[in-house]
Amino acid sequence: MSTSDHTGRIGKPIHWRAAGLMVALLALPAGLAQGASGEKPVERNYVTAPDAPVSQSNEQMEAKSAGCVTCHTATDEKTMHANPAVKLGCTDCHGGNADVRRSSGDGVEDPAYLAVMEKAHVLPRYPESWHYPSSTNPERTYTLLNRESPEFTRFINPSDYRIAREACGACHLPIIEAAERSLMATSAMLWGGAAYNNGILPYKRYIMGEAYTREGEPAMIPGPVEPTAEMTMASILPALYPLPAWETIKPGDIFRVFERGGRNITNLFPETGLPNALGQLQRIEEPGRPDFRQSNRGPGTGARISVPVINITKTRLNDPHTWFMGTNDQPGDYRQSGCAACHVVYANDRDPRHSGPYAQYGHTGKSQTVDPTIPKDRKGHPLKHAFTRAIPTAQCMSCHMHQPNMFVNSFLGYTMWDYESDAPSMWPEQQVYPTHEEQVSVLERNPEGASPRGKWADVDFLEKVSELNPTLTDTQFADYHGHGWNFRAVFKRDRTGNLLDAEGTVVEDDDPDKFKKAVHMSSIHLDKGMHCVDCHFAQDAHGNGHIYGEVAAAVEIDCKDCHGSATAYPNLFTSGPAALDGGTDLGAIRNPDGRLRFEWNGNTLIQRSVLDPDLEWEMSLVKDTVDPAHTGYNEKAARAKLMSRDTAAQDYGLDVASDNLAHSDDNMECYTCHTSWTTSCAGCHLPIEANYKTERKHYEGGYSRNWATYNPQVSRDQMFLIGRREAAKGGKIAPVRSTSALVLSSTNANREKIYIQQPPIAASGYSSQAFNPHFAHTVRKTETKDCEDCHLSKNNDNNAIMAQLLMYGTGFVNLVGYYAWVGGEEHVTGVQVTEWDEPQAVIGSYLHRYAYPDWFAEHRDNDRQLLHGYPHGSGPAACVQHRGEYLFVAEGDKGMRVYDIAGIANKGISQRVITAPFSPLGHDTRIPSANATCVVLPTNQPIHPDRNEGELMRDINLEQPFHPIYNYVLITDAEEGLILTDVNTLSDGEPRNNFLERDLTWNENGILNGARHMVLGGYYAYIVADAGLVVLSLDQPLQPRLVDVVPLNRGHSVALQFRYLFVTDGDGLKTIDVTNPEAPALVEDNTIALGQARRLHLARTYAYVAAGREGMAIVDITRPDKMRLLQTFSEGLVDAHDVAVGATNASLFAYVADGAGGLKVVQLFSPSSQPKFYGFSPQPAPELIASYPTSSPALSLSRGLERDRGVDETGGQVAVFGRVGSRPLNLDEMRKLFTDKDGKPWFVEN
Secondary structure, X not given: OOHHHOOOOOOOOOOOEOOXXXXXXXXXXXXXXXXXXXXOOOOOOOXXXXXXXXXXXXXXXXXXXXXXXXXXXXXXXXXXXXXXOOOOOHHHHHOOOOOOOOOOOOOOOOHHHHHHHHHHOOOOOOOOOOOOOOOOOOOOXXXXXXXXXXXXXXXXXXXXXOOHHHHHHHHHHHXXXXXXXXXXXXXXXXXXXXXXXXXXXXOOOOOEOOOEOOOOOEOEEEOOOOOOHHHHHOOEEOEEEOOOOHHHOOOOOOOHHHOOOOEOOOOOOHHHOXXXXXXXXXXXXXXXXXXXXXXXXXXXXXXXXXXXXXXXHHOOOOOOOOOOOOOOOOOOOXXXXXXXXXXXXXXXXXXXXHHHHHHHHOOOOOOOOOOOOOOOOOOOOOOOOOOOOOOOHHHHOOOOOOOXXXXXXXXXXXXXXXXXXXXXXXXXXXXXXXXXXXXXHHHOOOOOOOHHHOHHHOHHHHHOHHHHHHHOOOOOEOOOOHHHOOEEEOEOEOOOOOEEOOOOOEEOOOOOOHHHHOOEOOOHHHHOOOOHHHOOOHHHHHOOOOEEOOOHHHOOOOHHHHHOOOOOOOOOEOOOOOOOOOOOEHHHOEOOOOOEOEEEEOOEEEEEOOOOOOOEEEOOOHHHHOOOOOOOOOHHHHHHHOEEOOOOOOOEOOOOOHHHEOOOOOOEOOHHHHEOOOOEEOOEEEEEEEEEEEEOOOOOOOEEEEEEOOEEOOEEOOOOEEEEOOHHHOOOEEEEEEEEOEEEEEEOOOOOEEEEEEOOEOOOOOEEEEEEEOOOOOEOOOOOOOHHHOOEEOOOOOHHHHHHHOOEOXXXXXXXXXXXXXXXXXXXXXXXXXXXXOOOOEOOOHHHHHHOHHHHHHHHHOOOEOOOEEEEEOOOOOEEEEEOOEXXXXXXXXXXXXXXXXXXOOOOOOOOOEOOOOOOOOOEOEEOOOOEEEEEOOOOOOOOHHHOOHHHHHHHOOOOOOOHHHHEEEEEEOOOEXXXXXXXXXXXXXXXXXXXXXXXXXXXXXXXXXXOEEEEEOOEEEEEEOOEEEEEEOOOOOOOEEEEEEOOOOOOEEEEEOOEEEEEEOOEEEEEEOOOOOOOEEOOOOOEEOOOOOOEEEEOOEEEEEOEOOOEEEEEOOOOOOOEEEEEEOOOOOOEOEEEEEEEOOEEEEEEEOEOOOEEEEEEEOOOOOOOOOOOOOOOOOEEEEEEOOOOOEEEEOOOEOOOEXXXXXXXXXXXXXXXXXXXXXHHHHHHOOEOOOOOEOEEOO
C-alpha cells in the first residue's frame, strides 16, 4: 500500500477518512472555494511527484537537484538534514522539475527568469493569496492550505501533514502518525474543554479534534488501537471527529433568548426586522418570550448557536496549531506547518533567554540563509533551509500562546498584560475612534476587542514595545507578541505588593533600577539556560502514537526522571502518564552534536544543552539535598520532603518512615511546593457581533456573518490554589488555576444586546468558571511555597491566603460587570458602570482616563455622574443577588421575587427589568412572605444540578455529585424565619414551569425571629437574628439542625472568610471563630467600634464596612483575631448601607449603596494611586470616581460573580474541573491542612 494512502503503523493499516455526516455539516458549495479576497482558483494540471525514497545513489540524488541549483546556487543544508547519510534531491521533497535549468535572467522581475522558474516550480491555485511569485509565507493563511493543491503544499513545505507521508514517510512514518494524533495537531483539549465547560457537549472524554486528508477535507482521526479500560483511564481516546460548522451547533447555554416562542418571521433572520411579503413584521407563536427569538427555526440555526464555538471557529485563540502555518504577521507568530512548525526555526524573539543563539537574528521573521534567491529584508522566511532538533523556546511560543497567561508564558516569567500598567505609554493621548474597516484589520491579527484603540494596533509600535522597558514604571514587557498580545513580567513581591530582591529585601517603588534588582520570576530552568526541548524530548513533542485529550496525560517526562526522589537517584527512564512499556531511556538520548544528553560522572549527573554544545548542568538531586551529610544539603528542602504527619511535633528527617511522610511523592506533585507563582484568568468576555462578516479559520474556510472577540478581564499572578489532579496523573495534590471563566454576550443585526456577560453552565451542571490542576512551569529553588502558604501561620496572618488556597474565594476578583445591581426602598435598579466597548473600563476610572480620554472628560464635566440606570418598582429591597439573567430580591412584606433582567442592555426593550416574560399566569417567581429580609444563593455562579446525574457523569466523566443545598435559594424572613425554594426550573431552558413554591419554612421555637441577614459556609447557615448569630446545619436542607447561637448586640450583618465570621452589630465589627462550625466562639477584645455598622464585604485582607453617616470603614483583617481600622472613607458618602467589591483589569473597586446618595463607585487602588497594585492584597487608596442618583434610597447591592470560588467550606464543589477525575479537595482533606485528629487548629512557621 502506498504511503500516500495515509496508512497506519506497520502491520495494521489505519485509514484517515472524511467523516461523512461531519463533512456534510462542514461543506460549502464548491463555488465558495476561494482564496483571499474571493480569489477564484487557477485551473492547472498537477503532476504528483513520487514519494521520496529511503535511499538512492549520489548520482540519482544530484540529478534531482541539477536544475534547482542553477538558481539556488547556495543553500544551508542541501537535504535539510545535517546528517550526510541522508540522500535527497530537491524534487524528492518538494516536487517540481529538476530538468529545467536557468540559462539567463536574474531575479523574478526578469521575464526570462520568471518563465524558467514557472517551468521548474509547482504553481499555486491561488497565486494572489500566496503573493506569487514571492516565497515569503503570507500572513494569516489558515484554510488556504486546505484549498490548495497537495502538490503545491508539498512544494512550499514537504513536512506539512497533508503530504508529509509522501515527502518524509519513507523514514519517519511512525513519527508523522504520532504527530498527527498529538495535541499539538488535534487541539482536542481546547475544543473538548470549551465544549464541556460551556455545556455544549457532555463528553469529558473528548470527541472533537482537528485533522485533514491529503486534499484538505475534514478527517476523523482513529487511534492505533481500541483503548482498553486502563488506557481510557490514562486519557487515551479511541478517535476524534471534526468540529461541525458553528451554524449547526445548538447552544449549550440556558439564556432567555434561546427559549421557545417569540417572533415568527418568514425571513430566516428575524432580527433584521424585514417585513414579509404580506407586510407583517411578526406574529406571536406559543407563549414564550413575546419579543425576542434568535431564529424562526430550532437551536443550532441562524444566530441560535454557541458563542464559544464561533470563538473556536472564527476568532484567533491559540490557533493556528500545526495543521496550519503560523500567521507570520507579528513577533512570535512566524513559523510553518507540520514538522517544520517546530524543526525549522524562525526569528521570533530577541531575548537570548528565549531564543538562545537565534536571538541575534531579531524577531520579525527575516531569513539568514545563504541562498541568494531568498530576500533577507522580508518577513515570513525561516532563518535557514535546515531542520534542527535545537529548537528554541521562542519557537514553542508561537503555538503555546493560549491561554495567554500560562505554560510557556509563565515559564518565561510573563503573563498577559492587563491594559493598565504603564497605560500612559500604551494608549494614544487622543482617543481613537476606529472605523469598522480599521477594527477588522487589527482584529484579524489580535482578537482583543481593545486592540484597535491602543498604540499596539500599529505593528511597528508592537515590535518595539520591549524597547520601552527602560522608561516604564509599573512593569516590563516581553519581546514576543504572538497573537498581537503584550505580556508583562512577573516579579517577586510580598503579599502587600512590595518588590523583593533575591534576599527578600524590599526594593523601593521609586528606585530607577527596581526591575533589575527585583527577582524576575521565570523558571529556574530558564535562568540556568534551559529551553523547552531540554525537558520535553522528542517523545513529548511528537507524542507516543495515541490520541490524548489532556496535555498532562500526554507527557512522558516527570520531575523525578531527572532529579530523583528523597529516597532514590533518578534511573533516567521516563515515568509520566504517557511513558509506555517502562518509559524512554533518557540515558540513550544524544544531542545534535552526538554527545549523550545525560551522563553520570561518578555521583554527579550531567545534562547537556540541546541548543548550546558548550553548556551543561550538574543536576540537583533530591536525595542529596535532604541528606545532612551531603554538601548539597538544603534544610528547607529536607523539611518539606521529609516532614512527618505528626502535626504536634512537626519532626522531619531521614528517619521518618515513608508511610508517615506528610508530603509523599505518591500523594503530591513536586511542583506543589516548587511552583513560585501561578496565574489565574479571572474572566474573559466573548461578545458575539452579528454584523461582522469574517472568515472561518478552520476546515472549509469561507466568510460568514457573526464573530466574537476575546477579551481578558482580570489576570492575576498571586492566586495559589490546590486540588487533586486528574485520574491519568494519579489524583495527586497539585496547584490549580482558574482557566476559562467566560462570560458571553450577543448583539444581533439590529445592534440590540440580546444577552450580556452571561456565564454558561458546564455540561456537568457546575459553573463554567472552570478550574484545572496545573503545572505552571514556574519552578524555582528559593521563591518556592512555604509552610505558611498551605497551613495556619503561627501569627494567624494568613486567613485570606488559606481561603484562596482552598478555593473558597476571596471576594477580590468578583465581576460586577456592565451593570451594578442596586436594591432601594422602592426600586431595584440596574446601573451601567462600565463602557461597553473593550476594554470595558469602569467609568471614571484610571483605565477610563487613558483608554477613553474624551469620554473620561465628559464624565468629569458631568460631575462624575453615571448616565444610565433602569429601575423597577419593588418593596424595600434590603437584599439583592444577581445570578445569570435573574435578580433575586428580598423585598419586605412583598416577599421574595425573582426579576427577569435578561434584557437590561437591550435598546429594543422599553421595560428592561420585568417580573414575568409574558404573563403572571404562565410565570410566577414570587415567594410571598411576611417580611423577607435577605436572600442568599449557595453560589452566585449559574449552575444546574439536574445535569449532574447518571452513568455518563458519575462513571465515565468521574464527576462528583452536587450537595443538595445547591438546589435552593434561601430566604430569611423576620417573622417566618428561614424559607427554602427550589430554583432549578430557572436554569432548565423550559419557560413553562417557572412557578416557584416553598419547600421549607423553619423557625423552631422562634429562634429566627428578627432574622435579617445570612451567609452560607457550605451547608452551614449563619443567620443574624434577634437572638444573635444563629448557626444552622443544612446538610439535609429540608431538615435544618440548630447548632448554636452566639449573642450579639443588635446584630446587623455577617460575612465569612475561612475560619472567621465577621459580624456587624450595635458595637461595630466583630469576629467569630468558626474553625469548628459546631462550636462557634466570639473572639474577645476584637471590636472595631463603629456607630452604624451595616453590611460589609471581605476582599482578601480588608473588610469594607458600610458605616452609615461615617462612610465606608476599611478594616485590616490580615489577622482576624486582631483587626485594625485602616481608615474611614467618607468622600461624597452620606449614608452608606452596603458595599460590594470587585476587580476590573488591574484595579479594585468598591460599589457603595449610599442611601439617599444613591450608588457611589470608589476606585480602591490603581497604578497611579498604589504602585504595589500587583500584590496579593495591596493597601487601598480610595477615590470616589462616579455616582448615580437612584429613584429611591439605595439599601443594598448584589455581590459580583465569584470567580475564584470552586468549592464551598464543607467540600461542596461549585465549579467545573476540566480534567477527568480532577476535583477540589474534599472536606476531610481540607481540614487535615489545618486541624488535628481532635479537630483543633495547628500552626506552622516558615
